[in-house]
Amino acid sequence: MSLFLSFLAMISLALASLSPQASAAGVADNGSSIARRPKMFNHQKLFLQAHNEARAAAGVPPLVWNFTLLLDCRRYVYYELEDRCNTRPLPLYAWGTDGMHGRNLYMGTDNDMRRSPANVVAAWVGEGHWYDRKNNRCTAPEGRSFEEYKQVVWRATTQVACIRHSCGASFNTTVAVCEYYPPGNIKGQRPY
Ligand SMILES: *[C@@H]1O[C@H](CO)[C@@H](O)[C@H](O)[C@H]1NC(C)=O
Numbered sequence: 001m002s003l004f005l006s007f008l009a010m011i012s013l014a015l016a017s018l019s020p021q022a023s024a025a026g027v028a029d030n031g032s033s034i035a036r037r038p039k040m041f042n043h044q045k046l047f048l049q050a051h052n053e054a055r056a057a058a059g060v061p062p063l064v065w066n067f068t069l070l071l072d073c074r075r076y077v078y079y080e081l082e083d084r085c086n087t088r089p090l091p092l093y094a095w096g097t098d099g100m101h102g103r104n105l106y107m108g109t110d111n112d113m114r115r116s117p118a119n120v121v122a123a124w125v126g127e128g129h130w131y132d133r134k135n136n137r138c139t140a141p142e143g144r145s146f147e148e149y150k151q152v153v154w155r156a157t158t159q160v161a162c163i164r165h166s167c168g169a170s171f172n173t174t175v176a177v178c179e180y181y182p183p184g185n186i187k188g189q190r191p192y
């Protein structure tokens with residue numbers, strides 16, 4: 001072994017012997033890893049729950065919440081949707097991806113500031129009746145799609161985060177975004 005390699009080996013031994021103390025702060029006495037994970041707010045739990053109910057109904061495994069995705073949801077809502085809220089209206093529902101994440105968008109202009117996470121997800125899930133599973137095709141009328149439903153129940157997606165925000169001149173518009181990882185809606189593939 002070269003001098004350099006044995007030096008590396010010594011360092012990793014030293015790190016290994018340090019690690020129990022080093023990690024102790026983030027681990028509960030019983031060894032479970034509570035590792036300073038941020039706590040989920042109630043509306044976040046409701047977003048997650050609504051997704052997992054729809055997924056259970058489609059027979060696919062539940063999603064887990066991912067706080068890294070949440071950061072991107074924040075960026076998207078405050079820097080991209082906030083602007084459009086006053087100027088160019090979105091379609092009511094939309095799906096997109098930046099390659100890394102899948103992204104479901106929602107805009108409600110019905111003056112209901114308390115629009116709940118369950119209602120937002122239900123708006124997407126409601127498109128599910130346009131899914132002709134036998135032929136894997138969409139039967140939605142012109143101008144509508146079921147891309148948002150597909151992303152909610154996309155089997156290979158494992159993680160989600162969502163945020164909703166009131167905006168517009170009198171804050172009577174609600175925008176919401178959920179991000180998904182890995183992204184769904186790969187062309188030619190079935191959601192489940
Ligand atoms: C370990 O401790 C944490 C924090 O006190 C607690 O929430 C958790 O339920 C415990 N886990 C087990 C397996 O006892």
Ligand SMILES: *[C@@H]1O[C@H](CO)[C@@H](O)[C@H](O)[C@H]1NC(C)=O
Pocket residue numbers: 066067068069159181
């Ligand atoms: C959370 O999502 C990001 C994608 O932005 C991914 O890179 C990361 O691995 C995910 N976190 C976990 C714990 O899987």
Ligand SMILES: *[C@@H]1O[C@H](CO)[C@@H](O)[C@H](O)[C@H]1NC(C)=O
Pocket residue numbers: 109110111170172173
């Ligand atoms: C929002 O509120 C303003 C002022 O009360 C009203 O003029 C507007 O029509 C409302 N917009 C929607 C989409 O409800």
